[in-house]
Amino acid sequence: MRIAVTGSTGLIGSALVRSLLADGHQVVRLVRRRSELGPRPDGTVGVGWHPARGELDRAGLLGVEAVVHLAGAGVADRRWTEAYRREIRDSRVLGTRTLAAALAELDAPPAVLVSASAVGYYGQTGDRLIDETAPAGDDFLARVCVDWEGAARPAAEAGIRVVHPRTGLVLSAEGGAGGRLFPLFKLGLGGRLGSGEQYWSFISLADQIAALRFLIDNAQVSGPVNLTAPHPVTNAELTAAMGRVLGRPTLFAVPEFALKLVLGEMAVEVVGSHRVVPAKLLAAGFSFAHPEVDDAVRAAL
Template structure:
């Protein structure tokens, strides 16, 4: 399969490109700078600039583009970047796809989204049919997903990947926690009762490959593990696997001082279940947290 990817240099994108290439697919990466290799094509989503031929040459498009939500302290400018980097890239791809002759359109667009769609669910479990919640990330996800509509209206299969928290020692949720935990000063965030929709990196990659191949799956897809845990449970298991204590809870006020606007999202409870993947017959390699954390720490 010929696959066009956006966001290929990020935490998830680099691993996905490696996986798709290893599976025998021909992967072309969209980049904002001048291309350096034959497998790169330049685009400028902020200016809605993309050569339609780059899309016409693809059987599938995977869009993971967007500024990292945990990479910097949130201020007004960074909030704007989080939103525009997602909406601009998605809009540019979807409109370009829709503008192609039907015979030249890719068969599928897998477009990143996030479990932030659901806002704070407390202890209530939600699946893909739940409405958007409240809060900044929920609002971002609402407009982000809506930006795929031109491709969907043009008859292209669109799957919106509501990704949870992929676990890997080199990034995401896990990386910033490893040093304090190894120093014996790790702990739960706030009261620790908020739910975390984690997924192992292996299962996230497998899910994307699964959705590329499954022509009958479209719409929102929760890309999470089948057994969410609370932050306190996550903390205990991480401490156990690192053979360190976890007795230093991080107060909510300290998080707000350190993280600014992102602190509220870090304390949000999102108890999300993978309804669509489960019904479609997807099999998780790491269905529980201990196995996923072990793979994340040793793989």
């Protein structure tokens, strides 16, 4: 199968590309640097695009049967200044709009576009159990997710099956939030953040990749799909699990006011609560390798 991937150098994208190549698939990377165009040493092919300018080399998409769109500025990479808020939104919405329009114009479009989203779509939900039927929230990230998903509409209108994986906290020591947390816990400096009562809907990196591939292959699934483990936990429970697996104390705690001082508005995502379950994924027959938090933490290590 010939599969195009955006965001292929990020935590999820790089793991997905490795998985696809290992199973003999052809991978096309959508890239912005001229030096990355054409055949690459790993067997992938770089095709040029510039999301903000609406540019994409459509010829490079000929023969592509599926597209996985993961590109977007990291939500936790920087403090949320007004400029960075625009970058978070524009990198997702403009990129999706560019890609969806290009796919819709192809004479032979791919069968499926798996276009990323996030559990932030639901806003802060406290301890309420949320599945894909829940409405959108009204905070900054929720509004970004609504526009992000909406930008893929041209592809759906062209008859392409569009899936929006709403991803939770991906547990991995290789990057993302886990890449920052695990070193602290290994040193015995880990602990709960804020009250610790907020729910963090996690998923192991291995299950994230397996779920994305399941969504590519399963023609019966479309629309929003939560990519979270079936048993969300609180921040305190995740902290305890990391301590158990690593054999380290988890005595430290960062109060909410300190998080707000350091992180600014982004602190709302750290102390906010998303208790999300993968109802559609389970109903479609997907099986998790790491359904429990201790399993996911072990897998991350």
